[in-house]
Amino acid sequence: MKQTNNEPLISLQRNINGGDFQSAGDISSEIKKILQQTGFPPNFTRRVVxxxxxxxxxxxxxxxxxxFSVDIYPDRVHIVVDDEGPGIPDLELAFQEGYSTAPPHIREMGFGAGYGLSNMKKCSDQLNIETQVGKGTKVIMDFFLKNKA
Ligand SMILES: Nc1ncnc2c1ncn2[C@@H]1O[C@H](COP(=O)(O)OP(=O)(O)OP(=O)(O)O)[C@@H](O)[C@H]1O
Ligand SMILES: [Mg+2]
Incomplete structure (x- = not known):
């Protein structure tokens, strides 16, 4: 079988529903299992997940x-998360650690510390966010497996 780095080993697409805390985290868990089974190094898997x-x-x-779309290649992972939502009016502010618009009932569940976007930036090799107020937000992340054995 022809296998180049331009063809993903695995591609997944999953829907996410706003407010669905029952299924929240399922996609990341699925990606974790796949990366572990495929034999990616634990550190690489950790930052993608x-x-x-x-x-x-x-x-x-x-x-x-x-x-949520993910393409897993032998030497990289490409993630696109495209949502319909309120968008982010001030991206620079949103990236600040500790900044969150999460309401009290979300904070009671342990979310809304305001560290998500900065974590995404630290863990990815490339992060792009396209956002339109009143329409939605698209997050594009790439992770490169360096020092391949
Ligand atoms: N997909 C999105 N759509 C609309 N607003 C968003 C989106 N992602 C982030 N934001 C805005 O950016 C802020 C900061 O996001 P970030 O992920 O850093 O923190 P948080 O989600 O509030 O808290 P935490 O991620 O620590 O649980 C959010 O509070 C929200 O106002
Ligand atoms: Mg967050």
Missing amino acids: IAAYEAEMNVVIHAYRGV
Whole structure:
């Protein structure tokens, strides 16, 4: 079988529903299992899964619905999380650690510390956010497996 780095080993697409705390985190768990089974190093898997979890939770907490897409290549992982939601009016402010618009009932569940976006930035090799107020937010992240054995 032809296998180049331009073809994903695995591609997944999953829907996320805003406010659905029952299923929250399922996509990140699925990605974790796949990366572990595929044999990616634990450190690489850890940073992909942390960033994936934060992006997934941001749709659950802040948006109405979204689509989570992941492409897993032999040497990289590409994630796109595209949501319909309120958008982010001030991205620079949103990236500040400790800044959160999460309401009290969300904070009671342990979310809304305001560290998600900065975690995504730290854990990914490339992060791009396209957002339109009143429409939604698209998060694009890339993770590169360096020092491949
Ligand atoms: N997908 C999104 N749609 C709309 N607003 C968002 C989205 N993601 C983040 N935000 C805004 O950016 C702020 C900061 O996001 P961040 O993930 O850093 O913190 P948080 O989600 O509030 O808390 P934590 O991630 O620590 O649980 C959010 O409070 C929210 O106002
Ligand atoms: Mg968050």
